[in-house]
Amino acid sequence: EAGVAQSPRYKIIEKRQSVAFWCNPISGHATLYWYQQILGQGPKLLIQFQNNGVVDDSQLPKDRFSAERLKGVDSTLKIQPAKLEDSAVYLCASSLVYRGAYEQYFGPGTRLTVT
């Protein structure tokens, strides 16, 4: 079974520039998550999709971050404009079911450095 795929793996941009990350979840997984992991901290949920609908985006800084999941499969997360404090690893995860307790499978992450 193929895992969660993410690209790019690394990205360096200057502040005020834009950046986009891509995620392809495990086939058949209806629930997709984007997490931000700042160095030395645990992952923080930014947004959660069920198919192509948003079920939680309460911690997404909507003035600069946006995400979409077209056709309920792949997803993109965008930051525009980036700030220095956005430097982090952005992790995508997917799971089979959203109600109840099912494992979330994480992708390798995209390490973003904002200079």
Add this chain to the structure above:
Amino acid sequence: GENVEQHPSTLSVQEGDSAVIKCTYSDSASNYFPWYKQELGKRPQLIIDIRSNVGEKKDQRIAVTLNKTAKHFSLHITETQPEDSAVYFCAASSGGFQKLVFGTGTRLLVSP
């Protein structure tokens, strides 16, 4: 919302010793508590989880205990090995959509 605290932040043990990591949560409605292991530069991987209707779960050298009354849960690793060295995160699932709130992590170092 849910808040998860994790202790200690770092833990050093000798190979063969036991290691215990503790977490507390604030939302009494949380019902799912996974533990993830993250090696340097790698993705988090689930190592064990427990649901609120169970008090203890064991998988070989790893066990998790849950005290719902006190709202805390712990990870126990016995007979530690150098390959157990990593950062361990606890998490609690809050609400009906399996939203995970993670602790701040414990860096475990197992010395040969």
